[in-house]
Amino acid sequence: MPVTAVSGSASGIGAAVCQALRAAGHRVIGIDRAEAQVVADLSTAQGRQAAITAVLEQSGGVLDGLVCCAGVGSSALSNTIIAVNYFGVSELLDGLADALAKGQAPAAVVIGSIAATHANPEQQPMIAAMLAGNEALALEQANALELSHVAYACSKYAVTANARSKAVQWAKQGIRLNVVAPGAVETPLHQASLNDPRFAKAVREFVAPMGRSGHPEEIAQVVAFLQSAQASFVHGTVVFVDGGMDAMVRPARF
Ligand code: NAI
Numbered sequence: 001m002p003v004t005a006v007s008g009s010a011s012g013i014g015a016a017v018c019q020a021l022r023a024a025g026h027r028v029i030g031i032d033r034a035e036a037q038v039v040a041d042l043s044t045a046q047g048r049q050a051a052i053t054a055v056l057e058q059s060g061g062v063l064d065g066l067v068c069c070a071g072v073g074s075s076a077l078s079n080t081i082i083a084v085n086y087f088g089v090s091e092l093l094d095g096l097a098d099a100l101a102k103g104q105a106p107a108a109v110v111i112g113s114i115a116a117t118h119a120n121p122e123q124q125p126m127i128a129a130m131l132a133g134n135e136a137l138a139l140e141q142a143n144a145l146e147l148s149h150v151a152y153a154c155s156k157y158a159v160t161a162n163a164r165s166k167a168v169q170w171a172k173q174g175i176r177l178n179v180v181a182p183g184a185v186e187t188p189l190h191q192a193s194l195n196d197p198r199f200a201k202a203v204r205e206f207v208a209p210m211g212r213s214g215h216p217e218e219i220a221q222v223v224a225f226l227q228s229a230q231a232s233f234v235h236g237t238v239v240f241v242d243g244g245m246d247a248m249v250r251p252a253r254f
Pocket of ligand 1: 007008009010011012013014031032033034040041042043069070071072073084111112113114181182183184185186187188189190
């Protein structure tokens with residue numbers, strides 16, 4: 001039975017991923033702030049280390065899968081967004097890589113976002129700070145931002161670039177690693193943006209060509225596919241699951 005750790009397992013997309021993976025025969029080790037096999041706060045270095053230690057304990061040091069889903073939306077504080085969405089992912093990937101390398105056909109998925117396509121690495125030095133692993137500098141730069149949705153887009157750009165840059169090294173260790181970039185999906189995170197007067201109008205008006213938001217299960221099915229043997233040659237890629245949003249915004253870029 002494959003053993004897969006899933007962060008953000010208590011809600012939304014993460015909860016749906018746990019369900020889909022269990023249905024596919026995985027033993028799931030959920031990581032979240034509450035209601036999970038591993039209760040940890042991924043916004044701090046200490047919490048991330050505690051999560052890694054607990055996952056290694058519960059898996060016996062061997063993992064077949066990892067799905068990094070935990071995240072906060074634009075309505076959170078900018079520094080929390082950077083801490084959870086970037087460092088809460090990159091440190092789990094680094095801390096669990098050796099356990100994955102010992103697994104059976106191991107694979108990992110990072111949940112990015114269509115928002116990553118809105119970030120400009122040339123204008124946002126925070127992205128370089130994240131990719132360099134300099135959390136103190138990235139948090140300082142995030143604190144200086146006027147609007148937290150910039151931090152959100154930058155965190156998702158950086159987490160995507162980080163995953164893609166690992167692809168060559170991880171392939172040598174036999175671990176596949178992909179990014180799933182959802183569009184708008186009906187979860188508490190999305191609802192919080194709709195409830196936030198700073199972002200409500202923009203979020204309401206940014207509708208996918210398919211004319212609706214996604215459901216968590218529609219993201220989870222793609223994650224389950226990427227974690228399966230059917231995706232054995234899919235590696236280092238970004239899969240948009242967005243009802244056509246990316247094609248609408250950037251038809252000539254792919
Ligand atoms: P959600 O709010 O339903 O679930 C997020 C989960 O992450 C929660 O269970 C929460 O407790 C956990 N989490 C947050 N901070 C944490 C921390 N410090 N330590 C441990 N766990 C923490 O949100 P949703 O929508 O399911 O989000 C999942 C991922 O999907 C996130 O990375 C989000 O950025 C991404 N995403 C969501 C979209 C949407 O429209 N819902 C669109 C694009 C990406």
